[in-house]
Amino acid sequence: MVAPADQRTVRRHNLGLVLGNIAKGGRRSRARVSTETGLNPSTVSSLVGDLIEWGLIVEVGVEQDGSIGRPGRSLELNPDGGAALGVEIADDGVGVLALDLVGTVRYRAFISQDNREKVPAEVVAQAADLTAEALKAFRNAKIAKVCTIAVPGLVARGDVLLQAPNIGWNNVPVLSIWRERLPDVPLRIDNEARLASYAEMTMGIARNIGSFAYVSGGIGIGSGLVLDRKIYRGSHGFAGELGHTIIDRSVPPRSWGAQGSLQTLAGELALLELAGLPTDGRLARSDPDWTGREVARRASAGDARALAALDTVGAALGVGISNLYNLLDMEAVVLGGYFTHVAEWLKGPIERELNARVNAEHWAELSLRFSGMGREAAVRGAAAWSLDAILERAGQEGAEA
Amino acid sequence: MVAPADQRTVRRHNLGLVLGNIAKGGRRSRARVSTETGLNPSTVSSLVGDLIEWGLIVEVGVEQDGSIGRPGRSLELNPDGGAALGVEIADDGVGVLALDLVGTVRYRAFISQDNREKVPAEVVAQAADLTAEALKAFRNAKIAKVCTIAVPGLVARGDVLLQAPNIGWNNVPVLSIWRERLPDVPLRIDNEARLASYAEMTMGIARNIGSFAYVSGGIGIGSGLVLDRKIYRGSHGFAGELGHTIIDRSVPPRSWGAQGSLQTLAGELALLELAGLPTDGRLARSDPDWTGREVARRASAGDARALAALDTVGAALGVGISNLYNLLDMEAVVLGGYFTHVAEWLKGPIERELNARVNAEHWAELSLRFSGMGREAAVRGAAAWSLDAILERAGQEGAEA
DNA sequence: TTAATTTAATGGGACGCCAAATAAATTACG
DNA sequence: CGTAATTTATTTGGCGTCCCATTAAATTAA
Structure with missing residues (x-):
């Protein structure tokens, strides 16, 4: 069943277009966003206005490239607009990586331990604590947060780790354990190799x-x-x-x-x-x-x-x-x-x-x-996946209100 | 690069939605289309008006189901609104199947011959002739036509048959041979198994x-x-x-x-x-x-x-x-x-x-x-694929004009 | 015959895009 | 140094499209 389209659909689509253009292309003026996306300049102004109001992007001075004409006003993703968290549970430890919206690393930690000997629920709790620690690197507590956990096994319906042979885990309800610790951080779970591939696609060799x-x-x-x-x-x-x-x-x-x-x-x-x-x-x-x-x-x-x-x-x-x-x-x-x-x-x-x-x-x-990327591929992929989730959701939800 | 969206995008989308609902679900009233697609009744009326004007759907009497209230006016795809053609070139012959927009078979033919001994260009020409014959089953000559050829091999860039080991063909420029014979019938080429799978999905066991x-x-x-x-x-x-x-x-x-x-x-x-x-x-x-x-x-x-x-x-x-x-x-x-x-x-x-x-x-x-489906899977898939192409294109092009 | 019910069409309002005009900020040049 | 040229951003108005509310139409129920 396909959903009908209306004006809000258009707005959402174009909000995502502008946000994506700035997210992937980096700092740029409204005019540049307009030519690159194909949207009318006035439309871009309007869309950017909304995005700034919602705290997703910020104006950071003017472009001083010495070229002729009125200089553009640089737009950038608001670094403090969100926290993209990636967690990895591997056989040899637990790691966390936190990115701000611009994609710079705000926090990084790795606890080395043999997870084959640990109780699954405790390791997940540990991961949640590590994530809470990572969140301290962000001043504003009310920003958008998303966390993704990379696990070395099969995940069903996005909430339960069914089988992780290398660490001997079975049927671990990762999501519900997480919710007890960090109820206000939305969690996604996915397979380690899958997230590593995402890292390779967004910032790696692919x-x-x-x-x-x-x-x-x-x-x-x-x-x-x-x-x-x-x-x-x-x-x-x-x-x-x-x-x-x-x-x-x-x-x-x-x-x-x-x-x-x-x-x-x-x-x-x-x-x-x-x-x-x-x-x-x-x-x-x-x-x-x-x-x-x-x-x-x-x-x-x-x-x-x-x-x-x-x-x-x-x-x-x-x-x-x-x-x-x-x-x-x-x-x-x-x-x-x-x-x-x-x-x-x-x-x-x-x-x-x-x-x-x-x-x-x-x-x-x-x-x-x-x-x-070595060992970091999975966490980086997880964080990148979280980042995408935040940006996508932002464009969607903004259009609702 | 993603295209920006505007009102025309919306119209196109919803036109496709309505057309698809009628195509897949069969004869129905505007009211039913409205509830099933989620579009407002007045919007459906407007969309249907366009589709009727373009000759894609027709009104066929009123619904007489004895239920209370004003009866709906039945809408249906216009059978004479287009010709969906499927051709198969196999090792043992050449076949053609023609569907009208409703999906009923208008023409079916198969020439049994050992294509391993034939000159590729001649067989393609034969297929084109067979298609021309099939088109006679449609009265209106100005309708939308699309043909899809199923071939037993690898196709590159959608126009050249690179390799068909079972019949010993190599580098056959199917599309250009076709254009000499039937320039006004847009052609698509695809692998036989691929089209058979499409047949299984649209009308078969899948x-x-x-x-x-x-x-x-x-x-x-x-x-x-x-x-x-x-x-x-x-x-x-x-x-x-x-x-x-x-x-x-x-x-x-x-x-x-x-x-x-x-x-x-x-x-x-x-x-x-x-x-x-x-x-x-x-x-x-x-x-x-x-x-x-x-x-x-x-x-x-x-x-x-x-x-x-x-x-x-x-x-x-x-x-x-x-x-x-x-x-x-x-x-x-x-x-x-x-x-x-x-x-x-x-x-x-x-x-x-x-x-x-x-x-x-x-x-x-x-x-x-x-x-x-036996031997007919590929031709049927080819015809079904053509049908989808016609409907998709119709929704798109209509919105342009 | 009247009421109830359902379908289809019509008019008004809102939203969102585009185009054109305007304002603003800079470089180029006589 | 002042004006022209150029580019950026905003504002205004027009248009397309959808939705909502209302109306007209066509049928069954009582």
Whole structure:
């Protein structure tokens, strides 16, 4: 069922257009907003007037670029107009990142701890406390706030963490725990890889790319799909389980995963075993960067087993990615997680497989990239997602009143 | 870049809303349109007035349902308001289907011939001639016409058929050949499986399903992805190559396809070989239903090799579909092509694999269905796609003038 | 025959965009 | 140094579109 449109619809749309133009393009005059959006100057004046009145944007002096004519009055998002919060619950700790409306970091914190041994409700409460702390970085207490939590598992209906195998959580009612602590901060929950992909799209290596997949290497292999500039979640929110995808049915099963799935062939444990390193070492220590760094160290030193392991893992990953391309025909794949530490050795075998298997390759240039955000990808994506929510809601709600 | 909105935007939107309501819901009064769309009765009157003036809808008498009050005046799409044409170029022939705006079939034809031996340009010309013939079924020559061609291969930029392995075509400039013959009929080209999926969504077994995949079994295995009620084409139009997806890297290569791809393991040729039937038999005869019917006949008769072959093929297909579910989390998969003829034997092994491999299965009910449209799926989808194009364009263009 | 009910059309008001005119602030140039 | 040129922002008026309230029309119920 599609909603009918009326004048308010138009206003809302154009408010969002102006706000988005300033948010994405940065400081600029009304005149520039007018030419870039295609809206009439007088309309822009009117829209900007509303946005200023609501405290979303501010006038910050005049533009002094020495050009002819009356100088424009610079508009900017009001930094104190809102708090965009991102929280990450990972196996090795809890992190928080707070952005103001301009996108500058106001607060950043990370508590290192092994969440596999913790009680889920306590960790969520901890995250809420950390968020409350982050909010102190904002003077005005009455501003718009939104928080997004990145979790390493499946989320159902946007409120319950159904399953997070790496930290052993099941059916954690994240939203209701949160509401007890911070009832006035709206919360959204989403999968870690999905939010990381959002970070790559908004401020990472996948800017200006319409459709891509972010593939994160850890004990499991998660992925976030961005199709036509929108996060794709699937009908029930379970999309992107690339690690469970089967690429080699005939391979004998391993102790840590399904037979022939990408994650048993290219996950951290596979790499460790192939490289002759103890797999229980990774499980014991909770540093997610250890495997990548250690294998990279050995490969640099010329360790034959490490090099062979990377070739094998890269080939498996290449097959998985070729399946992605053949199904979804994206423009790029961004690799994150442990993959980034061993990028130089993975690139070759992955591209070898892509070349052999992807038909579209002949016509379309597909691009393989590695994330540059390291461990922060998920929190940053979460905060960016919150920021978008605030801006979107602002444009909508303003038009109501 | 997003376009600014103004009053015309609103009018266009609401025109589309009214037109769509009548198109999808069938004959109804202005009052009903008003309550169902949420538009004010007076607004609906005004919109309907325009649509009638432009010849898109007509008033057909009054509603005589015996209920109290003044009876409504029935509105309906004007059957003679447009011609929606669908053409299919398959390996075994060329078909055409013409719908009027109400969706009733006005013309239907199929020329049986082996297109592998034909010159591509001639076949396209043939299709154009057939379309010209179909147009004679419409009295008014000045109505809106749109034609969509379904082709068994990859289409680039919506105008060139890049590659159709089953009929051996490459780089056929379909659109320009068409323009020489029928310059006044706008043409769209798309992949056969993609259009078949559209048919399943609009009038087939996938009605009311938001996200699903149509998987078509032939010599190759093609698929059409519908995500959130929209056909997904990918960045370059190559999405849905499920057949090229690797599910069993370790399997020895076959003569007819890539090593371990779904299509070498579950395509027609694999089934024939496993069932002990000659594969060159299928290639020689150009009846796409032969394999399915023959194997079904043997399986019904208790032929052990045929039964074993179906089990093997079903298992491979099950793995391929489980990969689809794990990646895209759809609500259903619709099987078409030769699969429909052997549905009863495939269902078991497919569901076995899904059960074992799809994680989401625990929470979401996924559904496996078989197409009921047979060979007509693609043409019907093509015609339906044309119909939608006409209606959409009508709403847009009307508002311009 | 009258009342009740439902449908469709009509007129007035409000909203929001655009276009044109006006005011404001700066540079360019004789 | 003063005027012209240029660009920015605002104001005013007109127009399109939707909604609301009213009226007219067409039917059933009593």
